[in-house]
Amino acid sequence: MRPFYVGSWLIRCKDTGFADFSKEPAFAWMTRLSDEVKSNIQKSQVLFCNGYGFDELPAGLISSALEYAVEVGTSVFFDPGPKGKSLAVGTREEQDALAKLLRFSDVLLLTSEEAESMTGLRNPIAAGKELLSKGVRTKWVIIKMGSKGSVLITRSGISCAPSFKVNVMDTVGCGDSFVAAIAYGYIHNMPLVHTLTIANAVGAATATGVGAGRNVANLQKVMSLMREANLNDDDDFWSKLFDEKSNEDDITILSKTSVNGFKNDCLNHVNFQKVVTEVLHKLEVPLANEILSS
Structure with a gap:
């Protein structure tokens, strides 16, 4: 499967693997999607865009890619990143494209700070639920909380997973690695x-290396990290995160303990070892194929 490069978007293709629209720094002259780009979007399972794509592609073209993906049934992932704040007060075209991406993406990914910037709500759960409620096609809103872990919010409930403890060498590439893992879970x-x-394991494993590109975490490193089971359990953090309003939600949290130690008694604990066993079983086939092909 050969990569296809045309800009700053990452596409998980059904037939051609990963495609990334980014070879040159700017494409201001591009006014419409080429047939080749349309073909790759149509063959893809996920079209990913982040806020930095606006530095390379015109906002109108990004809107066109989104609209075409929706038309052909390709799922759209959007991570506004730090750029989201400036896009919200940018040109009319940028504001319109940002609004469309927030409403019509299937999956939104933001840090807790970015979610607060987009909604004005400090609590990441409340901010995620607000973004979800305004979405037309939005199925998942994922809030990344750094060393604490991540939260995935849907219309039927909330899932939480603490992060893995690692010796951080470089965070370059962690965000993109995290998204790729989320796309893997979504597709499967x-x-x-x-x-x-x-996703937490992939992001954490990438942080133990230096640089992005070929230096991001490989499958063997991710599986090894999960087997080590060095989870950053922080009961106080999760207890404070879920306020009174969360009592109405179905909340599932990954935990090393099956005993509910939280003040909030509406949490459904999922045993970490059980999840890891099931995840590793899922990943063993790709790993075996990787070893055989090397």
Whole structure:
């Protein structure tokens, strides 16, 4: 599967693997999607855009890619990143494209700070629920909380997974690695807590290396990290995160303990070892194929 490069978007293709629209720094002259780009979007399972794409592609073209993906049934992932704040007060075209991405993406990914910037709500759960409620196609809103872990919010409930403790060398590439793992779970219809567990592990494993590109975490490193089971359990943090309003939600949290130690008694604990066993079983086949092909 050969990569296809045309800009700053990452596409998980059904037939051609990963495609990334980014070879040159700016494409201001591009006014419409080429047939080649349309073909790759149509063959893809996920079209990913982040806020930095606006530095390379015209906002109108990004809107066109979104609209075409929706038309052909390709799922759209959007991570506004730090750029989201400036896009919200940018040109009319940028504001319109940002609004469309927030409403019509299937999956939104933001840090807790970015979610607060987009909604004005400090509590990441409340901010995520606000973004979800305003979405037309939005199925998942994922809030990344750094060393604490991540939260995945849907219309039917909330899933949470603490992060893995690692010796951080470089955070370059962690965000993109995290998104790729989320896309893997999404495409394979994995349970939500399992998807977050893989994503946290991939992001953490990438942080133990230096640089992005070929230096991001490989599958063997991710699996090794999960087996080590060095989870950053922080009961106080999760207890404070869920306020009174969360009592109405179905909340699932990954935990090393099956005993509920939280003040909030509406949490459904999922045993970490059980999840890891199931995730590792899922990943063993790709690993075997990787070893055989090397």
